[in-house]
Amino acid sequence: QITLKESGPTLVKPTQTLTLTCTFSGFSLTTRGVGVGWIRQPPGKALEWLALIYWDDDKRYSPSLKNRLTITKDTSKNQVVLTMTNMDPVDTATYYCAHRSGTGTRFGYWGQGALVTVSS
Amino acid sequence: DIQMTQSPSFLSASVGDRVIITCRASQGISNYLAWYQQTPGKVPKLLIYDASTLQSGVPSRFSGSGSGTHFTLTISSLQPEDVATYYCQNCNSDPFTFGPGTKVDIK
Numbered sequence: 001q002i003t004l005k006e007s008g009p010t011l012v013k014p015t016q017t018l019t020l021t022c023t024f025s026g027f028s029l030t031t032r033g034v035g036v037g038w039i040r041q042p043p044g045k046a047l048e049w050l051a052l053i054y055w056d057d058d059k060r061y062s063p064s065l066k067n068r069l070t071i072t073k074d075t076s077k078n079q080v081v082l083t084m085t086n087m088d089p090v091d092t093a094t095y096y097c098a099h100r101s102g103t104g105t106r107f108g109y110w111g112q113g114a115l116v117t118v119s120s
Numbered sequence: 121d122i123q124m125t126q127s128p129s130f131l132s133a134s135v136g137d138r139v140i141i142t143c144r145a146s147q148g149i150s151n152y153l154a155w156y157q158q159t160p161g162k163v164p165k166l167l168i169y170d171a172s173t174l175q176s177g178v179p180s181r182f183s184g185s186g187s188g189t190h191f192t193l194t195i196s197s198l199q200p201e202d203v204a205t206y207y208c209q210n211c212n213s214d215p216f217t218f219g220p221g222t223k224v225d226i227k
Contacts, residue, residue: 037216039164047156047164047207047218060214063121096163104152104211106169113163 002026004036004097006114012087013120022080022097022111029055029075035100036080037107038071040093048093052100053080089118122147122210124219132225139195141222143208148188152212155184155193158221159204168193169211200226 008020020038027034037052051071052060061069070083080097094115098107123146133139143153151171156164166175168184171191181196195202203226208219 039218046221047158047209049209049216049218052214052216060216062215102169104154104170105214105216106154106166106209106211107156107164108166108169108175110163110165 002099002109004099004109004111006095006097006111008095008114008116010115011117011119014088014118016087018082018084018087018091018116020082020084020095020097020114020116022082024078024080024097024099027099029053029073029078029080031055033101035105036073037098037100037105038080038082039096039098039107039110040091041096041113042090042093045093050084050095051082052105054100087118092116092118121215122149122213122217124208124210124217126206126208126219126222128222129220130223130225132227133198134227135198135200137198139198139202139224141193141206141208141224143186143191143193143219145189145191145210149210149212151187152210153184153186153191154209154211155182156207156209156218157202157204158207159201164207167206195224198224198226 004024035054038050094113099109155168
C-alpha cells in the first residue's frame with residue numbers, strides 16, 4: 001500500500017525559505033521508473049506542478065519557479081524534501097507530494113496535502 | 121513549454137446526462153495525458169492515464185480518448201457523486217503542466 005504524507009510549517013513569513021518533507025511508504029525511490037513530485041494548489045485555484053525527482057536522481061522543475069526550488073531525496077529515510085526560497089503571499093497554497101510511475105509522468109498516489117500560509 | 125487548456129471551464133448538467141470535457145495541448149504529447157478528479161475539499165484522484173486507460177477502481181462511466189493535441193474526458197451518465205473539478209495533465213515531458221480545470225455541477 002502506497003502512502004505519502006507532507007510535513008512542514010503551516011505559516012511562513014515573506015522572504016523566508018519554505019522546507020517541506022514528503023515521507024512515503026509502500027515503494028522505493030531506488031526502483032527504476034519511480035519518482036516523487038510536488039504539486040501545489042492556491043485556495044480556490046488550479047493545480048500547479050512544481051518539481052519532480054526520479055529514482056536516478058534526475059530532477060525537473062517548473063520553469064517559472066526553477067530559480068526558487070530545490071528537490072532532494074533521502075532513500076534511506078524514504079523522504080523527499082522540497083525547498084522554496086523567497087516566499088511571498090502568492091505562494092499560499094496546499095502543497096501535495098505524489099508518486100509517479102509508468103511511462104508517462106502521471107501521479108497515481110497523493111499525500112493529504114499541507115496548507116502553507118505566507119503572511120507577516 | 122507545453123500549455124494545457126480545457127473547455128468548458130464550468131458546466132452544469134442533469135443526472136444521467138452525457139458530459140464531455142475537452143483538453144488541448146499546445147504541442148503534441150502523444151497519448152501521455154492524464155485526467156484527475158477533485159471533489160470539494162479532497163485530494164485529486166487519478167481517473168485516466170495514457171489518454172484512455174482507466175485507473176483501477178474508477179467507474180466505467182468514465183472514459184478518455186485522444187492523442188497528439190486534442191483529448192476528451194466523457195462521463196456517459198452523470199451521477200451526483202461526479203460533482204467535482206476535473207483536470208487534465210501533460211505527462212509527456214516537463215513541465216508536467218495541469219490544465220486550468222473544468223468544474224462540473226448538477227442542475
